[in-house]
Amino acid sequence: MIDSITIFTKGGTVLYHGRPTSPHRPPPPTGARDADKENQRDAVNAFISSVLLGEGKNKNVSVTGHEGPRLETLTLGGGSPVVAEWVDDDVGQDEGRRGWIALAVYPEVAARKLQGVSALLSSLLRRYALFYDHHREQAADRSQNPNQMRWNMQLFVPPSKEFDSAFRTAVRNFLDQLSASASSNSLSSLEKRQRGKLQSNQQSRPTPVSQTSHKKGKEKRVWHDGRQKVTKAALAELDMSKDKDEGARMEDEHGIREDARAVAEARAAYLPSAGERPAWEEEDEVASDIDIQWNAGGGGVGDTEEEEEGPGGVRGFFANLLSPNRPLTKSDLDPPLKNMQQLLTSKNVAPATAKAICEVVERQLLGKRVGTLTGVRRAVRHALEDAVERILRPELGGIGGGSATGFRKGKSVDVLRGVVEKRERGRVGAGGRRPYVIVMIGINGVGKSTSLAKIAYYLQSNQCNPLLAACDTFRSGAVEQLSVHASCLSLPLYHQGYAKDPSNVAKAAISKAAEDGNDVVLIDTAGRMQNNVPLMKALAKLVTEARPDLVLFVCEALVGNDGMDQLTMFQRALTAGGHSRAIDGIVLTKFDTVSDKVGAALTLTHLTGVPIAFCGTGQKYSHLKPLSVPFVIQSLFS
Numbered sequence: 001m002i003d004s005i006t007i008f009t010k011g012g013t014v015l016y017h018g019r020p021t022s023p024h025r026p027p028p029p030t031g032a033r034d035a036d037k038e039n040q041r042d043a044v045n046a047f048i049s050s051v052l053l054g055e056g057k058n059k060n061v062s063v064t065g066h067e068g069p070r071l072e073t074l075t076l077g078g079g080s081p082v083v084a085e086w087v088d089d090d091v092g093q094d095e096g097r098r099g100w101i102a103l104a105v106y107p108e109v110a111a112r113k114l115q116g117v118s119a120l121l122s123s124l125l126r127r128y129a130l131f132y133d134h135h136r137e138q139a140a141d142r143s144q145n146p147n148q149m150r151w152n153m154q155l156f157v158p159p160s161k162e163f164d165s166a167f168r169t170a171v172r173n174f175l176d177q178l179s180a181s182a183s184s185n186s187l188s189s190l191e192k193r194q195r196g197k198l199q200s201n202q203q204s205r206p207t208p209v210s211q212t213s214h215k216k217g218k219e220k221r222v223w224h225d226g227r228q229k230v231t232k233a234a235l236a237e238l239d240m241s242k243d244k245d246e247g248a249r250m251e252d253e254h255g256i257r258e259d260a261r262a263v264a265e266a267r268a269a270y271l272p273s274a275g276e277r278p279a280w281e282e283e284d285e286v287a288s289d290i291d292i293q294w295n296a297g298g299g300g301v302g303d304t305e306e307e308e309e310g311p312g313g314v315r316g317f318f319a320n321l322l323s324p325n326r327p328l329t330k331s332d333l334d335p336p337l338k339n340m341q342q343l344l345t346s347k348n349v350a351p352a353t354a355k356a357i358c359e360v361v362e363r364q365l366l367g368k369r370v371g372t373l374t375g376v377r378r379a380v381r382h383a384l385e386d387a388v389e390r391i392l393r394p395e396l397g398g399i400g401g402g403s404a405t406g407f408r409k410g411k412s413v414d415v416l417r418g419v420v421e422k423r424e425r426g427r428v429g430a431g432g433r434r435p436y437v438i439v440m441i442g443i444n445g446v447g448k449s450t451s452l453a454k455i456a457y458y459l460q461s462n463q464c465n466p467l468l469a470a471c472d473t474f475r476s477g478a479v480e481q482l483s484v485h486a487s488c489l490s491l492p493l494y495h496q497g498y499a500k501d502p503s504n505v506a507k508a509a510i511s512k513a514a515e516d517g518n519d520v521v522l523i524d525t526a527g528r529m530q531n532n533v534p535l536m537k538a539l540a541k542l543v544t545e546a547r548p549d550l551v552l553f554v555c556e557a558l559v560g561n562d563g564m565d566q567l568t569m570f571q572r573a574l575t576a577g578g579h580s581r582a583i584d585g586i587v588l589t590k591f592d593t594v595s596d597k598v599g600a601a602l603t604l605t606h607l608t609g610v611p612i613a614f615c616g617t618g619q620k621y622s623h624l625k626p627l628s629v630p631f632v633i634q635s636l637f638s
Helices: 030-052 117-142 147-154 162-202 232-238 261-270 305-309 330-346 350-363 374-391 415-428 448-461 478-489 502-516 531-547 561-575 599-608 629-635
Strands: 004-008 013-020 070-075 079-086 101-107 438-440 465-471 520-524 550-556 584-588 613-616
Touching: 004 030, 004 117, 013 117, 013 147, 013 162, 013 629, 030 070, 030 079, 070 261, 079 117, 079 147, 079 531, 079 613, 101 117, 101 305, 117 162, 350 374, 350 599, 374 629, 415 438, 415 448, 438 531, 448 465, 448 478, 448 520, 448 584, 448 613, 465 478, 465 502, 502 520, 502 531, 531 561, 550 561, 584 599, 599 613, 599 629
Parallel strands: 438 520, 438 550, 465 520, 550 584, 584 613
Antiparallel strands: 004 013, 004 101, 070 079, 079 101
């Protein structure tokens, strides 16, 4: 309908020219662009001559300061008359922007159908003002000569192509509103005519009581007051987020659509590159040296001769301890261990955990006869490795100092081994076809669904056959999100849509996996805050009825002390009401963001006895690895 829209100054400088497109009106071919530019010049020149210079019928109208739509009929090149509608707003305060004009040109025959063009032009003027200021500031920053730039700014015109997207969006919204308004008006007039015919027929010929009319007028909308049952059909009618015509064939029986575009984007973001080595196969570097300040003066362990033999270095501090006949005593170890404890707390290790680690090191070194500096370093490293390993593997007995109640000492989590062992038992046992079940729990937004997909990829890479179960039936989009991950990994997904009992969905998914031969089921649950009692009870019900082999708590690596509160509340919810199911392991997400602040993870395991199963070290599915002893020591003391 609209031929063109032009933004220009009163001096005739064209700032932007756009030609709206639509499905019924495609963009002009390359050969027609020159003609389009010529028509643009003719329209602007005719407008300036007729309106601004006062040669047309509106010659007595003052343009500046006038509000509301202004129209002028123009004749270009002897063709059909066109209407020029314009808006002139003060979109800025500096002289370079005062008096901009937005001009729309459209055929005279379309004038009655086009309503609200002035609002469109005002919106484009405001958008272009922001666009103009942004590019003008960039040009000024790049300029080396301020005086010359001040003169050039009067003639500055930003690149038009960069405003095309905003222009098309504004015009498309305007045309959509115009089309909707036209449809509504046509329907209203049709209903009025039908109602008038029906009334005239009833007045002219009375209808018998037993005869019913087959004509149906507009139905009344049924408004629910909250006490009536809302049907599935009513919900579908009110759901405006789906394209009911084009997308219906893509929906499954529960109304979940597969978004091909989202799957393509997810594959590009999550799938590893060809030949990329997964994180769980990478070997962590073993620290060959422990950088601890062994003296109270702050000197550090180094490899230079001055550091070893100087009064502030290790050799100077241990000068009287390096005799093979003299064992290390508590008074010898107190100063360096105090510095070690300070170093650990600076890496987010809780004071109780740092103290317990230092006590283990002290027990390992106390009474030892170390005759060389290398021997001291090696002994300290071995003692630290023993302490960290006892924390990460609670079945070794721990290191003491844990203060959290309600937790029982667990054992290291080996997901792959658990799946394989249960699969082998199912083959030789009687009626043991139940798959290995993993439930992912945690608060909102920590990355449960993505972590579940990473574990599924890890198991799939090791010849397992997972099935994903969408038991988050509460959060909008949760099922679709897991469906995208399942499509990326080419894995089956079991779901029943939304507003279902998650416990029933989980049990049905386990039965489905047993029938189809899947050896592991990964259950995604809804995120919930740890102090939300009703949702925590629902989670406990799901875990109790699903009888999982593994319950993994997902939290962020940077959560800090709140992670302890989250884990405690979730553990309390699972063990309340006579239940004995506890959390088996922890999955730390965003672990690549903690740098050397790995102490919070160490503290979480030490105080609760719940081991860390996996750490997410990036966005891709292959960025998943167990938390190893060498990595922790390297992060703490490198």
